[in-house]
Amino acid sequence: MELNISIRKKLPHFDLDVSFSCRKSRLLALVGPSGAGKTTIIRIVAGLDRPDEGRITYNGEVWVDTDKNIFLPPQERHLGYVFQEYTLFPHLTVARNVAFSADNNEDVPSLLQRFNIWHLKDRKPDKISGGERQRCAICQAIARRPRLLLLDEPFSALDAVTRQNLRQEVRKLKRELSIPVIHVTHDISEALYLGDDVLPMVGGRIVRKWMVQFMLKGRSQERERFTKKMDGYGSRDRRDLSVLYDSLEVMQ
Amino acid sequence: MDLAPLYLSLKLAFVTTVVLVIVAAPLTYLLVYIRFAGKSLFEALLTLPMVLPPTVLGFYLLLVMTPQGNIGRFWKAVTGVPLIFTFSGIVLASLVYSLPFAIQPMKAAFEKIDRRLLESAYVLGLSPLSTFFRVIIPNAVNGLAASAILVFIHTLGEFGVILMVGGSIPGETKVASIAIYEAVEALRYRDAAMMCLVLVPISYLFLLLIDRLTRRRIYGT
Numbered sequence: 001m002e003l004n005i006s007i008r009k010k011l012p013h014f015d016l017d018v019s020f021s022c023r024k025s026r027l028l029a030l031v032g033p034s035g036a037g038k039t040t041i042i043r044i045v046a047g048l049d050r051p052d053e054g055r056i057t058y059n060g061e062v063w064v065d066t067d068k069n070i071f072l073p074p075q076e077r078h079l080g081y082v083f084q085e086y087t088l089f090p091h092l093t094v095a096r097n098v099a100f101s102a103d104n105n106e107d108v109p110s111l112l113q114r115f116n117i118w119h120l121k122d123r124k125p126d127k128i129s130g131g132e133r134q135r136c137a138i139c140q141a142i143a144r145r146p147r148l149l150l151l152d153e154p155f156s157a158l159d160a161v162t163r164q165n166l167r168q169e170v171r172k173l174k175r176e177l178s179i180p181v182i183h184v185t186h187d188i189s190e191a192l193y194l195g196d197d198v199l200p201m202v203g204g205r206i207v208r209k210w211m212v213q214f215m216l217k218g219r220s221q222e223r224e225r226f227t228k229k230m231d232g233y234g235s236r237d238r239r240d241l242s243v244l245y246d247s248l249e250v251m252q
Numbered sequence: 253m254d255l256a257p258l259y260l261s262l263k264l265a266f267v268t269t270v271v272l273v274i275v276a277a278p279l280t281y282l283l284v285y286i287r288f289a290g291k292s293l294f295e296a297l298l299t300l301p302m303v304l305p306p307t308v309l310g311f312y313l314l315l316v317m318t319p320q321g322n323i324g325r326f327w328k329a330v331t332g333v334p335l336i337f338t339f340s341g342i343v344l345a346s347l348v349y350s351l352p353f354a355i356q357p358m359k360a361a362f363e364k365i366d367r368r369l370l371e372s373a374y375v376l377g378l379s380p381l382s383t384f385f386r387v388i389i390p391n392a393v394n395g396l397a398a399s400a401i402l403v404f405i406h407t408l409g410e411f412g413v414i415l416m417v418g419g420s421i422p423g424e425t426k427v428a429s430i431a432i433y434e435a436v437e438a439l440r441y442r443d444a445a446m447m448c449l450v451l452v453p454i455s456y457l458f459l460l461l462i463d464r465l466t467r468r469r470i471y472g473t
Contacts, residue, residue: 046375075375075379077375083368083371087366089391
């Protein structure tokens, strides 16, 4: 199972131009400052936005090909998408939200138990906490046994403790689901904690690919290597990149 | 007191409400979610009955509803009876007259629904039609109810348009507002007062209900 993406899209402040692929059981983290184009990428992968040019294929199945005018609507991509916040259906209980498009309703109780929200199953989303809502959103996304999981800053609205707990759960989850996972975040420590591959982004471009297992040792060499490449970037992007590298070095 | 006009008013209001809620929901969907050329012109046209003098609207409806008019001719061909001065005729007129009152609260309710909910539904595999029934409608129930109530009381109070296209045929088109007017003309103040006394509390209660339904509900933390 492999997702291949190569897309270009004109955005108000810059051009998005990225290519990457993501294999099953691997979590690919897109990390960068807000406004780098990360969310636009996963919206395009989900079929909620269209690229100006490009191609997206999943296991050989073409989802988008602008040359051939192919565009598979989101309904037919069969993926799971966890948004930043507030996308549970307010009129349904937790259990019915998870069952909303579940592949098999028998999965629902075990999912709720696994994510510790079984006791909330009869509550409406506005009667549970932010962390509980995101657990529910994750359950909803995986209950339909998606072919690909997209996580768009799912923890950014949560407090630090809840965030850390959920990160641990997602880390476990990614090993169990044998599908590709794309995770968008502005938090580099989160990207390195969850990601197998990390793609730092600024100004609509992917700077390089960090394979987490190899890079944790040689961070300063990584910066050196990169400083040489900085010439190609504008001053704002350079500043963003320095911040990204600074936070990388501060991390233990 | 003759109860027939009151009964006729309630019947007219009920039929108009049921039909309008069903017709207005897809129209509102079109206005809120679909982009098309000439949308603002279309929306203004649908809102026009709200600002036109009822007699002007009634006059145009009269023209198209007579057996010589387009709609009147079509109706006669299909049903064998004329449209003008009949109950069906005043139902049709009420539908046009109250349409903007059905659309406005629904539009406000649809617009309050977070777009991300719809996107989430699409990603979860729902077609736009299923999303309409499974996500939009359940989250706009209060707006739909407010629409229904507003249409109901607005139709109860209708006078000018009905007078133009319905006249005052007892049991067919003589609704309460017209019966009140005629009672006053005939100096039967007592009859007029009785009917007014019934209409005022009904309208007032329904307005209170609308206020309850449309009060903002906040997605708490």
